Amino acid sequence: VVVRGSGTGRKYGVRAVPPGPLALPIIGNLHKLGGAHPHRSLQGLARRHGPLFLLHLGSVPTVVVSSASLAEALLRTQDHVFCSRPQPYTARGTLYGCRDIAFSPYGEKWRQIRRIAVVHLLSMKRVDSFRALRVEEVARFVQRIGAASGRERVDVSELIIDLTNTVISKAAFGNKLGGMEPATVRDMMKELTVLLGTIAVSDVFPRLGWLDWAMGLDARVKRTAARLDTVVERTLAEHEGNRVKDGEACDLLDDLLSIYKDGDQGFKLDRTDVKALILDMFIAGTDTIYKTIEWTMAELVRNPREMAKVQYEVRLHAAASAQGVVLEEELEKMSLLHAAIKEALRLHPPVPLLIPRESIEDTRLHGYDILAKTRVMVNTWAIGRDSESWENAEEFLPERFIGQAMEYNGKDTRFIPFGAGRRGCPGIAFGTRLVELTLANMMYHFDWKLPNGQDIESFELIESSGLSPGLKSALILAVKPL
Numbered sequence: 001v002v003v004r005g006s007g008t009g010r011k012y013g014v015r016a017v018p019p020g021p022l023a024l025p026i027i028g029n030l031h032k033l034g035g036a037h038p039h040r041s042l043q044g045l046a047r048r049h050g051p052l053f054l055l056h057l058g059s060v061p062t063v064v065v066s067s068a069s070l071a072e073a074l075l076r077t078q079d080h081v082f083c084s085r086p087q088p089y090t091a092r093g094t095l096y097g098c099r100d101i102a103f104s105p106y107g108e109k110w111r112q113i114r115r116i117a118v119v120h121l122l123s124m125k126r127v128d129s130f131r132a133l134r135v136e137e138v139a140r141f142v143q144r145i146g147a148a149s150g151r152e153r154v155d156v157s158e159l160i161i162d163l164t165n166t167v168i169s170k171a172a173f174g175n176k177l178g179g180m181e182p183a184t185v186r187d188m189m190k191e192l193t194v195l196l197g198t199i200a201v202s203d204v205f206p207r208l209g210w211l212d213w214a215m216g217l218d219a220r221v222k223r224t225a226a227r228l229d230t231v232v233e234r235t236l237a238e239h240e241g242n243r244v245k246d247g248e249a250c251d252l253l254d255d256l257l258s259i260y261k262d263g264d265q266g267f268k269l270d271r272t273d274v275k276a277l278i279l280d281m282f283i284a285g286t287d288t289i290y291k292t293i294e295w296t297m298a299e300l301v302r303n304p305r306e307m308a309k310v311q312y313e314v315r316l317h318a319a320a321s322a323q324g325v326v327l328e329e330e331l332e333k334m335s336l337l338h339a340a341i342k343e344a345l346r347l348h349p350p351v352p353l354l355i356p357r358e359s360i361e362d363t364r365l366h367g368y369d370i371l372a373k374t375r376v377m378v379n380t381w382a383i384g385r386d387s388e389s390w391e392n393a394e395e396f397l398p399e400r401f402i403g404q405a406m407e408y409n410g411k412d413t414r415f416i417p418f419g420a421g422r423r424g425c426p427g428i429a430f431g432t433r434l435v436e437l438t439l440a441n442m443m444y445h446f447d448w449k450l451p452n453g454q455d456i457e458s459f460e461l462i463e464s465s466g467l468s469p470g471l472k473s474a475l476i477l478a479v480k481p482l
């Protein structure tokens with residue numbers, strides 16, 4: 001579509017607008033996004049309108065990209081243009097006006113807080129420093145499964161959620177929870193995640209903000225924000241009262257507090273930055289890790305031959321280790337285990353539309369003009385199932401990753417479960433290490449089957465609704481010790 005100059009400040013008078021479905025008055029294409037699984041509806045639209053199309057979500061223009069080559073153009077070649085994020089209403093209300101990393105607009109402040117996260121909180125060295133914590137918690141997880149083994153119905157999802165929450169919480173706060181029960185922190189973070197998944201009226205109709213107030217969302221956001229702030233303040237107070245002494249293990253909040261006090265390369269965090277950053281670790285880390293473990297496990301159960309191969313490999317390497325258990329050092333030798341996790345992430349990325357981006361200036365993409373402040377969604381779920389890039393794209397075939405230099409770093413845009421470019425996920429090492437250790441231990445210590453003799457054909461992997469789908473029903477399995 002070509003439109004005559006629209007007075008948007010472009011030098012040339014004709015603008016090439018991306019194709020897309022016809023927009024209805026007022027709501028635009030909002031109804032097209034509807035349904036339980038937006039990534040599926042958007043895949044359908046890409047089949048009709050091509051790998052780059054334009055939607056009007058209410059009054060907000062939104063470009064959707066659904067192929068590896070366009071993801072390359074957007075997230076790598078033009079990363080410097082598509083590097084901001086929109087600030088959703090619920091994130092503004094709960095994350096101190098989006099002072100965290102994930103929802104922050106592009107700019108110097110984002111650069112500084114992201115650098116602090118990358119260098120101090122999520123670096124390989126820091127990830128290694130949590131080795132003892134991971135081993136201890138995974139051992140407890142194995143014990144809990146062991147206690148339930150022999151039973152026909154074990155709620156594996158619940159055990160995985162508990163494990164990931166505990167590891168993130170202890171990495172972030174240690175045991176210094178300001179006198180609160182771990183369950184209180186967990187419930188609060190869950191409430192925050194639910195709220196962040198809610199699209200406000202003002203996100204799509206900026207002029208109708210009063211409707212968020214009238215419909216009660218404003219009150220809900222304020223209530224959650226106040227409770228959340230109380231939780232974080234209490235942990236902060238306990239950390240400030242118990243500054244780490246030499247030789248004592250620090251948690252992530254200790255790290256942030258020392259930057260708050262002493263600065264880092266001339267940059268100082270204020271107290272609000274510290275709170276927003278620590279919340280980011282929870283929202284970005286917990287659900288993503290647990291869903292990756294759950295989907296991989298579900299796929300392996302549905303593909304018992306693949307499970308047997310992974311088990312054989314894990315048991316071989318673990319038995320050869322001095323302690324006869326799975327050690328983190330052994331993980332890198334387990335190439336089939338890695339391949340199975342990658343294959344699960346290809347088919348079930350926990351963030352199927354990445355976190356929306358926003359362009360910071362007018363540009364051209366794929367022959368179309370894209371204006372500044374256009375929202376962008378990258379359908380990584382559709383890209384992972386694109387038959388142009390993947391043979392037998394819908395099948396779970398881990399071995400396709402063996403001998404392929406396809407890592408998590410977003411360099412090959414056929415496979416981008418962690419996004420790519422400057423806004424790509426900084427928590428890859430933190431996340432994958434726990435995923436790998438947990439699954440290796442599940443494979444090593446136990447045999448898994450569907451409960452009550454259920455046959456594989458009737459075991460469907462149905463997604464829950466929402467922007468970060470997991471399994472719709474908890475993963476219930478029969479478990480037997482090795």
Ligand code: HEM
Pocket residue numbers: 101102103114117122280281282284285286288289292349350351354355417418419420421422423424425426427428430431432435
């Ligand atoms: C398997 C686990 C994980 C998956 C699949 C995942 C996925 C993602 C994705 C898709 C994005 C958006 C990337 C983009 O826009 O290009 C992202 C961003 C982010 N992730 Fe992760 N993530 C995981 C684990 C973690 C962990 C453990 C942390 C921290 C503890 C973390 C922290 C972040 C942050 C802070 C951002 C925002 C980056 C920015 O906007 O600059 N993630 N993640």
